[in-house]
Amino acid sequence: MASIAVALVVMALKYIAYAITGSVALYSDALESIVNVATAIAALVAVRIAERPADRSHQFGHHKAEYFSAGLEGALILLAAILILIQAYDAWLNPRVLSAPAAGLAINGAAALINAGWAWHLITRGRELRSPAITADGWHLFADVATSVGVIAGLLLALATGWLFLDPLLAFAVALHILWVGWRITRDSMSGLMDASVAGDTMARIRDVIAANADGALQIHDLRTRMAGRATFIEFHLVVPGEMPVTEAHDICDRLERALTEAIEGAEVLIHVEPEGEAKSKGALTF
Ligand SMILES: [Zn+2]
Numbered sequence: 001m002a003s004i005a006v007a008l009v010v011m012a013l014k015y016i017a018y019a020i021t022g023s024v025a026l027y028s029d030a031l032e033s034i035v036n037v038a039t040a041i042a043a044l045v046a047v048r049i050a051e052r053p054a055d056r057s058h059q060f061g062h063h064k065a066e067y068f069s070a071g072l073e074g075a076l077i078l079l080a081a082i083l084i085l086i087q088a089y090d091a092w093l094n095p096r097v098l099s100a101p102a103a104g105l106a107i108n109g110a111a112a113l114i115n116a117g118w119a120w121h122l123i124t125r126g127r128e129l130r131s132p133a134i135t136a137d138g139w140h141l142f143a144d145v146a147t148s149v150g151v152i153a154g155l156l157l158a159l160a161t162g163w164l165f166l167d168p169l170l171a172f173a174v175a176l177h178i179l180w181v182g183w184r185i186t187r188d189s190m191s192g193l194m195d196a197s198v199a200g201d202t203m204a205r206i207r208d209v210i211a212a213n214a215d216g217a218l219q220i221h222d223l224r225t226r227m228a229g230r231a232t233f234i235e236f237h238l239v240v241p242g243e244m245p246v247t248e249a250h251d252i253c254d255r256l257e258r259a260l261t262e263a264i265e266g267a268e269v270l271i272h273v274e275p276e277g278e279a280k281s282k283g284a285l286t287f
């Protein structure tokens with residue numbers, strides 16, 4: 001919540017800086033923080049929804065709400081970049097002298113300082129709480145501060161040299177940077193919506209945990225994983241001797257489930273038990 005309040009103040013300051021100077025570079029910086037406010041709110045809502053336990057109409061949980069918010073974030077960023085490019089192109093064709101540049105730069109600089117302070121707070125707090133999400137937010141803000149510093153430095157140069165084209169040029173650069181960030185966010189959320197499987201090292205870890213806890217079983221095969229937000233769904237077939245009592249096979253399953261949920265954060269495991277006649281030679285892990 002505090003993040004949203006800070007982002008709102010920063011956004012208002014940056015917008016004022018743009019309004020009094022008419023600089024498209026400051027406009028691009030202001031738009032970037034509007035995107036930050038919108039995405040902070042969307043992320044807050046998405047995390048709340050994603051945390052909800054499974055219910056009758058969403059029996060696997062609500063984890064993918066986070067991808068939805070990331071997709072929205074990507075779309076907003078694209079929109080902001082297009083708006084900036086239109087303004088920058090216009091300023092490129094009709095170069096204009098900035099009005100009240102000193103006041104505008106001072107206000108934008110103050111906003112950047114607030115952002116830097118908050119970014120530093122988030123990074124230290126994220127480390128304390130060992131929360132990658134909070135730390136990532138902090139670094140994202142830090143990148144924004146870097147953008148602001150670049151914009152301010154460029155505008156100072158423009159004022160010193162009288163090169164009016166620097167203003168739209170800076171706005172172009174900010175738009176490209178925003179587009180790059182938006183593309184990365186969208187790509188990640190797309191792959192999540194497409195039920196991406198776990199990374200190679202996690203897969204190796206899963207196989208190790210299964211191998212270490214499969215006493216009594218003959219092999220596993222058809223191991224599949226898919227990630228949804230913080231949840232990781234793991235399923236496979238477990239081959240046991242045909243004459244093994246169900247109770248015993250179930251004990252093995254419980255042991256495997258426990259070991260996997262301990263080793264992999266957010267793991268949800270489903271095991272299909274089969275007699276040895278169903279053993280496979282391809283894609284199997286035989287004990
Ligand atoms: Zn099978």
Ligand SMILES: [Zn+2]
Pocket residue numbers: 250254
């Ligand atoms: Zn059971």
